[in-house]
Amino acid sequence: xxxxxxxxxxxxxxxxxxxxxxxxLTVFGVxxxxxxxxxxxxxxxxxxxxxxxxxxxxxxxRNLMTDPVFFVALRNTFIFASAAVLLQMPMSLGLAMLLxxxxxxxxxxxxxxxxxxxxxxxxxxxVMFSIIFERRTGLLxxxxxxxxxxDLDFPWLQEYAMASMILASLWMWTGFNMIYFLAALQNVDKxxxxxxxxxxxxxxxxxxxxxxxAIRPIAGFVVMLSLIGAFQVFELPFxxxxxxxxxxxxxxxxxxxxxxxxxxxxxxxxxxxxxxxAVILIACSLIQRRxxxxxxx
Amino acid sequence: xxSIGRNIIEKYPLGLLVVMTVAVVSxxxxxxxxxxxxxxxxxxVFNAEHRxxxxxxxxxxxxxxxxxxxxxxxxxxQSLSRRMLSGFFSGTPMADLIMGERQVASQAWxxxxxxxxxxxxxxxxxxxxxxxxxxxxxFAPWTVNGRIYGLPMDVHPVMLAYRADLYEAAGIPIEEAxxxxxxxxxxLPLIGxxxxxxxxxxxxxxxxxxxxxxxxxxxxxxxxxxxDANGQPGMVHPVNVEVMTELVYWSSRRPALTVDxxxxxxxxxxxxxxxxVLAWLVPDWRAGRTMRNIPALSGKMKLMPLPPWEEGGLRxxxxxxxxxxxxxxxxxxxxxWRFATDLVFDRDVARNMWREMMIISPVVDFWDDxxxxxxLEYYSGQAIGRLLVEMAxxxxxxxxxxxxxxxxxxxxxxxxxxxxxxxxMASPPDRETIRAMVERDLAVxxxxxxxxxxxxxxxxxx
Numbered sequence: 208x209x210x211x212x213x214x215x216x217x218x219x220x221x222x223x224x225x226x227x228x229x230x231x232l233t234v235f236g237v238x239x240x241x242x243x244x245x246x247x248x249x250x251x252x253x254x255x256x257x258x259x260x261x262x263x264x265x266x267x268x269r270n271l272m273t274d275p276v277f278f279v280a281l282r283n284t285f286i287f288a289s290a291a292v293l294l295q296m297p298m299s300l301g302l303a304m305l306l307x308x309x310x311x312x313x314x315x316x317x318x319x320x321x322x323x324x325x326x327x328x329x330x331x332x333x334v335m336f337s338i339i340f341e342r343r344t345g346l347l348x349x350x351x352x353x354x355x356x357x358d359l360d361f362p363w364l365q366e367y368a369m370a371s372m373i374l375a376s377l378w379m380w381t382g383f384n385m386i387y388f389l390a391a392l393q394n395v396d397k398x399x400x401x402x403x404x405x406x407x408x409x410x411x412x413x414x415x416x417x418x419x420x421a422i423r424p425i426a427g428f429v430v431m432l433s434l435i436g437a438f439q440v441f442e443l444p445f446x447x448x449x450x451x452x453x454x455x456x457x458x459x460x461x462x463x464x465x466x467x468x469x470x471x472x473x474x475x476x477x478x479x480x481x482x483x484x485a486v487i488l489i490a491c492s493l494i495q496r497r498x499x500x501x502x503x504x
Numbered sequence: 505x506x507s508i509g510r511n512i513i514e515k516y517p518l519g520l521l522v523v524m525t526v527a528v529v530s531x532x533x534x535x536x537x538x539x540x541x542x543x544x545x546x547x548x549v550f551n552a553e554h555r556x557x558x559x560x561x562x563x564x565x566x567x568x569x570x571x572x573x574x575x576x577x578x579x580x581x582q583s584l585s586r587r588m589l590s591g592f593f594s595g596t597p598m599a600d601l602i603m604g605e606r607q608v609a610s611q612a613w614x615x616x617x618x619x620x621x622x623x624x625x626x627x628x629x630x631x632x633x634x635x636x637x638x639x640x641x642x643f644a645p646w647t648v649n650g651r652i653y654g655l656p657m658d659v660h661p662v663m664l665a666y667r668a669d670l671y672e673a674a675g676i677p678i679e680e681a682x683x684x685x686x687x688x689x690x691x692l693p694l695i696g697x698x699x700x701x702x703x704x705x706x707x708x709x710x711x712x713x714x715x716x717x718x719x720x721x722x723x724x725x726x727x728x729x730x731x732d733a734n735g736q737p738g739m740v741h742p743v744n745v746e747v748m749t750e751l752v753y754w755s756s757r758r759p760a761l762t763v764d765x766x767x768x769x770x771x772x773x774x775x776x777x778x779x780x781v782l783a784w785l786v787p788d789w790r791a792g793r794t795m796r797n798i799p800a801l802s803g804k805m806k807l808m809p810l811p812p813w814e815e816g817g818l819r820x821x822x823x824x825x826x827x828x829x830x831x832x833x834x835x836x837x838x839x840x841w842r843f844a845t846d847l848v849f850d851r852d853v854a855r856n857m858w859r860e861m862m863i864i865s866p867v868v869d870f871w872d873d874x875x876x877x878x879x880l881e882y883y884s885g886q887a888i889g890r891l892l893v894e895m896a897x898x899x900x901x902x903x904x905x906x907x908x909x910x911x912x913x914x915x916x917x918x919x920x921x922x923x924x925x926x927x928x929m930a931s932p933p934d935r936e937t938i939r940a941m942v943e944r945d946l947a948v949x950x951x952x953x954x955x956x957x958x959x960x961x962x963x964x965x966x
Contacts, residue, residue, distance in 0.1 A: 253959075253960075253961055253962070255593075255614060255615030255616065255619055255962050256589075256592065256593025256594065256615065256619065257593060257594060258593070258619065259615050259616060259619055259962060261961055261962075263961070270955075270959055274955065275952070276952060338771065341766070341769075341771050342764075342765075343771075343775060343780070344771040344774060344775065345771075358703070359701070359703050360703050360704075362764075365713065365714070365764060365920070448714065449714065450714070450913075451913075452714070453713055453714050453916070453917070454917040454920045454921050454924075455917060470909070471614075471907075471910065471956060472589075472611055472614045472906075473956075473959065473960070476959065
């Protein structure tokens with residue numbers, strides 16, 4: 208039997224995990240933790256390049272609390288986010304349920320068609336809908352005018368900015384969320400559905416008492432994903448209105464952050480806006496976690 | 505293949521070998537390439553037309569063995585802005601000369617005066633007797649606390665482009681309008697619902713509500729401004745109130761005199777081409793853009809001076825502006841100064857700037873050049889260069905405030921709010937009612953700008 212050779216060079220086992228984690232921790236520290244820490248500092252400063260920095264304490268946050276434009280951005284973002292949940296979710300679920308029916312022919316093709324808007328990107332959608340929604344020359348007004356005599360001069364982008372934004376985002380994201388719901392629906396336990404049928408439950412009762420509880424974890428995830436996306440919306444309204452829109456009707460929190468930081472040049476103020484957005488998103492996540500804690504699955 | 509090569513191929517997966525080879529080769533290439541070699545003088549421009557205009561002068565410098573070499577680089581607008589500020593703030597490599605548009609350049613003077621990254625060229629201009637060769641208002645956007653930070657490249661006088669064919673066919677001598685009100689009254693027979701589909705399809709003037717530049721031009725023409733002499737927001741100025749009152753009145757009366765159509769989109773140009781408006785305000789550059797973008801109107805258009813707000817009043821305004829700034833960090837100021845003055849005071853550059861871009865040179869000595877007398881078929885044979893030059897000396901002064909763009913946006917927001925409110929009234933409001941609304945909304949706009957100005961602890965009132 209060959210004697211076991213002792214290794215000349217071996218790492219201490221207790222250091223091994225840290226060694227393996229080191230590359231990730233280094234990158235994470237340099238590109239996430241340090242900028243995060245810096246952005247906290249920045250939100251308490253006013254700067255003009257690194258040479259000119261003044262500590263202003265909570266001055267940026269105080270200014271935000273009295274800034275009506277910030278509250279316009281906040282209101283717009285909340286309306287948009289609410290629409291993302293209250294309109295987009297039922298539509299996505301409805302579409303998913305429809306395409307989950309075995310009697311529909313060509314389901315795969317419909318899935319692709321409904322999902323495809325998500326493939327093109329918000330920039331493209333923003334530009335495309337800015338053309339579709341135009342007065343007089345826009346496709347939407349022309350078609351509606353020819354079909355039902357709709358006002359050719361209807362000012363979608365000028366007067367109904369939020370509705371335009373919501374419509375464009377519905378077109379883009381309903382199909383995307385549908386895929387999640389479809390996957391969830393396909394995993395609903397058929398035995399449970401059959402048992403409910405045997406017990407005399409109708410379609411509505413089966414939907415409420417079997418389907419909804421079964422898809423709740425996925426639904427919670429999709430709601431959270433949509434909320435985060437909606438709160439971070441920037442490029443869609445930015446391209447749709449070529450800026451914040453008339454009288455800031457398309458202004459969102461992230462767009463106001465961009466304006467403050469990169470157009471006005473006040474990075475401290477922009478950082479404070481970013482932190483308020485972060486707090487909102489953290490609050491949403493905590494609420495979602497709390498709600499999902501009581502779920503059966 | 506040797507045994508070592510065979511060993512390597514056998515020992516390691518093919519994918520890993522490919523990745524490693526690509527990594528090693530690309531690293532070697534980057535290392536060997538080194539820094540990009542640039543000329544002794546580097547200039548950044550954001551517009552291909554300007555670059556093409558400057559290249560012959562640069563070539564001349566590069567062919568002369570006695571002269572320093574010059575490199576003119578084209579950068580995307582936002583990239584130029586970011587790289588310029590990065591250079592000013594952090595000392596990252598940047599050009600010696602930067603062509604800046606007012607929104608980009610004014611970012612440089614948001615901080616303390618000592619932090620402005622451009623060279624103060626006031627004394628140099630005086631020492632070389634160059635200042636008086638320029639049209640004085642062209643310096644305004646590049647002047648901070650009375651000091652000049654850039655060589656102006658243009659004047660941008662504004663005139664009114666109008667559908668001469670329609671006015672002439674109707675026998676309306678519109679050029680004789682003595683005021684804006686008279687201009688509007690004379691145009692009334694040509695507007696309304698021409699197709700009978702219940703939608704008004706012709707208006708007198710375009711008035712975009714998402715872009716405050718047209719309203720600002722009219723305010724400047726009337727003698728108003730968005731900032732006072734100290735650089736503080738001064739939007740609730742009596743002149744501004746009067747102009748805005750008129751603009752809201754034009755938009756809310758029936759039939760409406762103005763229409764909100766996009767300025768720079770294809771559909772906006774299509775609508776103009778189809779005749780939705782009879783007239784629109786054009787600085788020199790937009791006269792050229794109209795010619796390029798709406799060829800269908802060739803021979804149907806003419807330019808005329810803006811109708812004044814009051815008889816004998818100013819008949820032009822100003823929109824836009826570019827300058828050449830000298831980076832303070834540049835070690836080559838003397839060379840860059842020579843090159844920049846060569847560009848600005850080169851008669852061929854000025855001539856080509858008109859021919860290629862339809863921009864009038866800011867150098868007054870060049871205004872006698874015959875190039876401006878060439879008639880243009882598009883504008884019904886008018887020598888619009890000469891017409892614009894005649895206006896150029898009268899362009900109003902503007903504030904150089906870093907918050908100018910913000911104030912223009914707030915003005916647009918106010919106009920949008922006012923028009924919306926006026927249009928929703930049961931019957932179109934009269935001027936007195938509108939005036940009160942305008943005073944209220946301009947105060948809101950001013951407050952919005954002031955709040956941001958006051959947040960800036962670096963900038964004392966100018």
